[in-house]
Amino acid sequence: MTRIVVDPITRIEGHLRIEAEIKDGKISEAYSSGTMVRLIEEILRGRDPRDAWAFVGRVCGVCTTVHSMASIRAVEDALNITVPPNAELVRNLMFCAQNIHDHVVHFYHLHALDWVDVVSALKADPKKTSEIAQSISHWPKSSPGYFSDLQKRLTKFVESGQLGIFANGYWGHPAYKLPPEINLIGVAHYLEALEWQKEIVKVHTIFGGKNPHPNFLVGGMACSISLDDASGINAERLAYVQQLLKQAKDFVEQVYIPDLLAIAPYYLDWGAIGGGLGNYLVYGDLSTSSYRDVANYKFPAGAILNKDLSHIHEVDLRNDAEIQEFIPHSWYSYAGGDGVGLHPWKGETKLNYTGPKPPFDHLDINQKYSYLKTPRWKGNAMEVGPLARVLVGYASGRPDFKEVVDSTLAKLNVPATALFSTLGRTAARGLESILVAQWALEFYDQLITNIKNGDTRMANMEKFKPESWPAAAKGVGHTEAPRGALAHWIDIEDRKIKNYQLVVPSTWNASPRDLEGKSSAYEAALKDTPIADENKPVEILRTIHSFDPCLACAVHLYDEEGKHVSKVKVL
Numbered sequence: 001m002t003r004i005v006v007d008p009i010t011r012i013e014g015h016l017r018i019e020a021e022i023k024d025g026k027i028s029e030a031y032s033s034g035t036m037v038r039l040i041e042e043i044l045r046g047r048d049p050r051d052a053w054a055f056v057g058r059v060c061g062v063c064t065t066v067h068s069m070a071s072i073r074a075v076e077d078a079l080n081i082t083v084p085p086n087a088e089l090v091r092n093l094m095f096c097a098q099n100i101h102d103h104v105v106h107f108y109h110l111h112a113l114d115w116v117d118v119v120s121a122l123k124a125d126p127k128k129t130s131e132i133a134q135s136i137s138h139w140p141k142s143s144p145g146y147f148s149d150l151q152k153r154l155t156k157f158v159e160s161g162q163l164g165i166f167a168n169g170y171w172g173h174p175a176y177k178l179p180p181e182i183n184l185i186g187v188a189h190y191l192e193a194l195e196w197q198k199e200i201v202k203v204h205t206i207f208g209g210k211n212p213h214p215n216f217l218v219g220g221m222a223c224s225i226s227l228d229d230a231s232g233i234n235a236e237r238l239a240y241v242q243q244l245l246k247q248a249k250d251f252v253e254q255v256y257i258p259d260l261l262a263i264a265p266y267y268l269d270w271g272a273i274g275g276g277l278g279n280y281l282v283y284g285d286l287s288t289s290s291y292r293d294v295a296n297y298k299f300p301a302g303a304i305l306n307k308d309l310s311h312i313h314e315v316d317l318r319n320d321a322e323i324q325e326f327i328p329h330s331w332y333s334y335a336g337g338d339g340v341g342l343h344p345w346k347g348e349t350k351l352n353y354t355g356p357k358p359p360f361d362h363l364d365i366n367q368k369y370s371y372l373k374t375p376r377w378k379g380n381a382m383e384v385g386p387l388a389r390v391l392v393g394y395a396s397g398r399p400d401f402k403e404v405v406d407s408t409l410a411k412l413n414v415p416a417t418a419l420f421s422t423l424g425r426t427a428a429r430g431l432e433s434i435l436v437a438q439w440a441l442e443f444y445d446q447l448i449t450n451i452k453n454g455d456t457r458m459a460n461m462e463k464f465k466p467e468s469w470p471a472a473a474k475g476v477g478h479t480e481a482p483r484g485a486l487a488h489w490i491d492i493e494d495r496k497i498k499n500y501q502l503v504v505p506s507t508w509n510a511s512p513r514d515l516e517g518k519s520s521a522y523e524a525a526l527k528d529t530p531i532a533d534e535n536k537p538v539e540i541l542r543t544i545h546s547f548d549p550c551l552a553c554a555v556h557l558y559d560e561e562g563k564h565v566s567k568v569k570v571l
Contacts, residue, residue, distance in 0.1 A: 001028065004534050005362060007035070009544055011110040013062045014551030016510065018522075018540055019362055022531055027540075030519075030526035031365045032510045034372040034551045037331075041349040044500040049075045049492050050464070052500065053216045056488065059502070060550055064212045065098045065204065066481040067502075070488040073291060075218050078475025078492055083291065084457040087220035089447040090207050092286055093241070094214065095479070096440035097203035100248045102482035103386070103433045104256055106548045108186075108193040111426065114542040115263055116178060116186035119171040122155055124180035132181050137258040141192065150188050170536040177266045185262065189255050200248050206237050220459030225451060238451075242444055249437035252430075260430045264412055267423060271414050274422030274543040276525030278307040279380050280388035281508065283315065283487060285480040286439060288446075298439050299389050299480050300396045303377060307420055309395040315377070317476045317487055320346075325373040325503065329365075329512035331355060332373065339515065341376065344489035345474055347501035370512040372551075374520065375503050383521040384484025384508045385547060387428040391419065400438075404431045422525070425546040466495040481505055483548050506550050522547065 007017040017033040040059055044052055052075065057068040069091060076083065083091075126148035133142035170176075178186070201211040207223055208214020215222045226232030284301030287293045294301060302312035316322050324341030327334060333352040334340055342348060354368050363369040376382075393401030408431060409416060418424055463469070471494065478487040484505030491499040509521040519527070525543050532539070 002534060003362060004531075004537055006537060006540055009541065009549065011113070011541075011545065012549040012551070013060055014506075014549065016544070016549055016551050017363075018526070018544065019365070020526060020531075020537070020540060022534055025530055025532075027526050027529045027531060030523045031363065031369060032372075032512065032520070032522040033363055033370040034506075034510055035370075036551065037351065037371040039349060039351070041347075041500050041502065044497050047497050048466075048495075049078070049490060049497055050218045052488075052490070052497065053218070054213075056502065057213045057216075059504070061212060062102060063098075063481050063483070063486075063550060065094055065208075065214060066479050066486055067488075068214070068216045069095065070477045070479045070486050070502075071490075072216050072218050073477025073479070074475045074488040074490040075477070075492075076475070077477055078473040078490055079218075079463050079469055081219050081463050082460055083220050084455075084460055085290075086225065086447060086450055086455060087458050088287070088291060089443050089450070090221050090223070090458070092443045093245075093440060093447070094204055094207055095286065096436050096443065097200055097245075097248070099436045099482050100252060100433055100440070101197055101200045102548075103429045104193055104251065105197050106482070107256060107260075107426075107429065108190045110548065111545040112186055112190060112259075113169055114538060114545055115176070115267060116190075117171055117173075117176040117183050118154070118169060118187055119158065120176065120178070120180045121184040121187045122151065122158060122180070124151060124184035126151060126184075129181040129184045132262070133185050136262050137254045139254040139258075141188070147184055147188065150191070151184060154187060170538045173536055173538050174532050175538050178263065182262055182266070186259065189259055192255065193251075196247070196251050200244055203241055203244055206233065206241055217459055219461055219464050220457075222459075224458055225456040227451070238448065242441075245437070245440045245444060249441065252433045252437045256433060257430055260427060261408070261411060264423060264427065268412065268414060268418075270423040270542070271418030271421045273529055274425070274525045274546065275420040276521050276527075277381055277383050277519075278305075278420060279382045280304040280391050281315065281377055281382035281384050281485050282388050282392045283317065283478040283480060283485040285478070288442075298435075300392055300398065302392045302396070303382065304388075304391055304395060305380060309391065309416075312392060312395055317478060317489075319343075322378055323375060323487075323503065325375045325507075326514055327368075327373055328515050329368050329370060330373045331368050331371050344476075344487070344501035344503055345491060345499070347489070347499065349501070365513075368512075372507050372511045374511040374514050375508055376514060381514065381518055381520045381524070382508055384505045385425070385428075386432045386482075386484075387419065387425045388484060389480060390428040390431055400435055404434050422543045422546045429548070469495055483550050484508060504550070506547075509547050510549060510551065522549075
C-alpha cells in the first residue's frame with residue numbers, strides 16, 4: 001500500500017489537501033484537509049447586523065452573491081422583515097445569473113480538463129470536428145475554418161513550449177479517452193466560455209451596482225425601478241437583462257449540454273465511480289412567491305438517505321437536534337470538549353491548531369487534520385450540491401426535473417443508478433443549468449408584469465432602524481449556492497451581532513471524519529476509485545472537481561518561471 005499526497009488541489013477556489021491510500025490500483029482510504037482559515041464569524045462579532053452581508057460576501061471570490069443573500073435573509077428572519085415581491089424577484093434573477101455563470105465556468109475552466117486532453121486536440125481533423133459539432137448543436141461557431149484556425153493557434157502554444165492557461169496538465173494520461181476531434185471542440189468552447197462569462201455577470205452590475213460583491217440591502221434591494229430615469233433601473237436596462245438571460249440560455253442549451261452529452265459516452269464507466277455517501281441534503285430556494293413560502297420553491301427542500309428516492313425527509317434548520325457541527329478531527333476547541341456537537345446558534349469558532357509543523361510529509365489522520373468542522377444532519381454525513389438538488393427534485397416527482405433527467409438517461413442509455421457517481425454529479429450540474437436558465441426568464445417576466453401593473457417597490461424599510469428591533473433576536477437565512485446548501489445563523493443582542501455562524505457547502509462535503517470515524521462526502525466518494533498512475537492521479541481530480549470545491553480563499557504559489565508549485569508524493 002502507498003499513500004499519495006495531492007497538495008494543493010488546483011483549479012478550485014481555496015486550498016485543499018487530499019491524502020489517499022492506494023491498494024491494488026484503487027483508493028482504499030482518503031482524507032480531505034482544508035488547510036486555510038479566515039474566521040469571518042469572529043470578524044462579525046459585535047458589528048451591526050445590517051452590515052454583515054458586506055463582510056460575508058468576501059468569504060469567497062466566486063460565491064459572493066449567495067453568501068450576501070443568506071446573510072440578509074438571516075437578519076430579515078431575526079427581525080421579521082417582509083421583502084417586497086420585486087426585491088424577491090431581483091434576488092432570484094441574481095441567484096440564477098450566478099448559478100449559470102458558476103456552472104459554466106466550473107465545467108469548462110475547472111473540471112473539463114479532467115476529461116479533455118488539450119494536446120490531443122492537435123491531432124484533430126478540423127473538417128471532421130466541424131461535422132461532429134454541427135451534428136450535436138446549432139451553435140454558429142462550428143465551421144471547418146473556425147476549428148482549423150483554433151488548432152493553428154494551439155499548435156503555436158505547444159511549439160513555443162508555453163501552454164499558457166493549459167499548462168501543468170496530465171496530457172497523454174491513459175485515463176483520457178476522447179478522440180482528438182471531441183478534444184478540439186472542448187478546447188474551443190473553453191475559450192468561448194471565457195468570453196461569454198464576462199457578459200452574464202452584467203446582471204449583477206445592473207441590479208447590484210458591481211461584480212463581484214454586488215450590493216444588497218436588509219429589507220430588499222439597493223436599486224430603484226424608474227422606467228424613464230437614466231439613473232435607475234429603466235426600461236433599457238431591463239431589456240438588456242432579458243437579452244443577457246436569453247444569451248445564457250442559448251449558451252447552456254447549444255454549447256454546455258451538447259458538450260456534456262458528447263463527452264459522457266466515452267466515460268460511462270465513471271457512472272459507477274465516486275458515488276460516495278448516498279445521502280443528500282437540500283435546503284431549497286427560488287420561490288415563485290415569497291422566500292418564506294417553502295411549498296413554492298423551484299428547488300424543493302429535503303433530505304435523501306441511503307439512495308432511497310422513495311422518501312424525502314423534511315429538514316428543519318432551527319432544530320437543535322438536526323444540524324450540528326463536530327470537531328473531533330478539526331483544529332478547533334469547544335468549551336464542552338471535542339465530543340459535543342453544536343447547533344450553529346450555539347456554535348463556537350475557537351482555533352486550536354495541533355497539527356504538524358510545516359513543512360511535513362503527511363497528516364496524522366488519527367488526530368485533528370483539517371480547519372473544516374464536521375457538520376452532520378441527524379447524525380448523518382450528507383452530500384450537498386447540484387446532484388443533491390436534482391435528486392430531491394426528481395424524487396419529489398417534479399415534472400421539470402423528471403423531464404431533463406429521464407431524457408438524459410435515455411440519450412446515454414444508462415440506468416438511474418448512474419446518477420450516484422462522479423459522472424452523475426458532473427451531469428447534474430448541467431441539467432440544473434437548463435432548469436435555472438428557463439426559470440430566470442420566468443422570474444424576469446414576473447418582474448416586468450409587476451412593473452407594468454404599477455408596483456415598483458424594491459425595499460421595506462419599516463424595521464431598518466435599530467430603534468425598532470427587539471432586545472434580542474435570532475434568525476437563519478439559507479440559499480442553494482452553486483455548490484450546495486448554504487445557511488447563515490445570526491444571534492443579535494443589544495442591536496449588535498452576538499454570534500454568527502456559517503455552514504457552507506464545502507464544510508458539508510469536504511469535512512474530516514466524525515466521532516465514529518465516518519467519512520464525509522469527498523472522502524467517501526474517493527474510496528474505490530481506480531488510479532492508473534500514482535504519480536499522475538487525474539482520477540482524484542475528476543471526483544473532487546465534480547463537487548466544485550470552494551474553500552477559504554488561499555494563495556497558490558508559483559516559481560520564478562511561472563510554474564505552479566504543487567506536489568504529488570508517493571510514500
